Amino acid sequence: MYVAVKGGERAIDNAHAWLAEERRGDKKVPELSVDQIREQLSLAINRVMAEGSLYDPDLAALAIKQSRGDLIEAIFLIRAYRTTLPRFGYSEPIETSKMACDRRISATFKDLPGGQVLGPTFDYTHRLLDFKLAADGEIPDAPNKQANQENVPHVAEFLNNEGLIQQETRSDATPPDLTREPLELPADRALRLQALTRADEGFTLGMAYSSQRGYARNHAFVGELRIGAVAVEIDVPELGFAIEIGEITVTECETVNQFQGSKTEPAQFTRGYGLVFGQTERKAISMALVDRALRWEELGEDDLGAPVQDAEFVLYHSDNIQATGFLEHIKLPHYVDFQAELELVRNLRKTAFESQKMEAAE
């Protein structure tokens, strides 16, 4: 006799025990420490911090370990933790022109004040598997040089001085907070940038790529890409001035895009902007391209019907935690709705067969 399936609870507990065992893998192989993950998988850490919207390399490392290296799962762990944290206050805007740059390149000028600094990049490496790494990971020390102590001005400012690039309007308005208010459209640029900086890297890359390939094409130059540490300052009301509470590494990308001019504006350059936690340059460049594409309305460009121009499309589908949750929920039981569909299809078929029979009889 069929008995209604019991034991869901035991099944869940057992599945989780198995999961823990699989996560650990072969016990003869030494266990990964959180420190090892933080130090040696730092780009994974950066992605988890960026899309998890929480700057904490140790927690990101723990999340990666717990998620068996599934980065979206790790991002999810971080988001779920982040949402429980109280808000003590809001920092002052970070000053990226005072960044201690590890990397700073411009594709638009051969040389410029502050210099070109390649930094720790995969660019120009030949993508050949390094089998030596499989044997031992010992490396010689890299050459050192005293870091540049000067402020590093933004490339866009040089163009700005000539009036060649569109001026961004300054605003002291408090930006909306995506994590505290529901996303409602139309979304202003501050809100769009907020959504993009935590957006899925793959989605943002795909959207940016589509704009390069001709869906609302807007050719972008990397005016500047910089990666480095910036101070985070917070205003303490009791003190009456801002104090530095820590340092974060961010990637900032400013693209310079052509703009043909419109009825009201002469031809000039415009910009797209990307700012992301950690060393995450693929994401920052993608973000800048998508940001620029979404500005078509404000710049008086045509709506070409391209996905990347559609703020509702981009913003509603860029969050991988929302997307993966909804996608994967179809694994949950749906037999009640399916039963309703079964009855419906059976009835529709019955009606169809009956009318066929009637026709045949006539």
Add this chain to the structure above:
Amino acid sequence: MSEQAYNFAYLDEQTKRMIRRAILKGLAIPGYQVPFASREMPMPYGWGTGGVQVSAATLTPDDVFKVIDQGADDTTNAVSIRKFFEKTADVKTTTNTKAASVIQTRHRIPEDELGDDQILVYQVPIPEPLRFLEPRETETRKMHALEEYGLMHVKLYEDISKNGRIATSYAYPVKVEDRYVMDPSPIPKFDNPKMEMSAIQLFGAGREQRIYALPPYTKVVSLDFEDHPFDPSRAPHCCSICGASDSYLDEVIINDDGGRMFVCSDTDYCERRVAEGHTGVQVSGDAA
């Protein structure tokens, strides 16, 4: 998880207050979708985070909590959500529909009639009944504001002209108090008539950041046409376990030859009937 580190029912009080405001607004405007700042929960979006947040904002330490998924208390996700609140809110839980003060559900309304001291919390995947007719939120909000529901009626009419009947079997749209067209969540249309009830009904859509509500005794009408009245159909069988002929049935495949049996989807209802001495007819092998 060190559950002591979290507030009662997981969410902090500020967040619960924000959700309660949305619930009250929803109750004041029945059927209207209230945007709320949905939080990331420790379970995935699409797995009941809206319902969980509404339950978290609704539960008090004295509540007795029941969770069902597909009508059953022991489906895996129902177990998971029940455990979550046992851990974070330390509330009493039950599988007995009549003993529960708050019931969180996915895809069903319990067979037992609910009373005015009960709250039914629905998990909602897509709160917008017009979504599959118009993908843009900016457009659908306008359509609701203008009470512009022609598109929905055209869709239902096209169903009839193509299939001879309305080909929607679950998440069947309803009109609330002659004003808002509302998605009842993916309950089978069999459950639609039960929505005019004496309990409070709250709907939470976490990923879509919407809450809506039906106060007790709200008028809820399933959309139809005069010459094609709404038909809350169910499988034309009795439950093989308890013999009920008035409950919503799940079809269970019992052998390789496609033999099937039908059992109540509401496990609590079925178990109580068996305890009361009702029996069903076991079908063996033959395709029912």
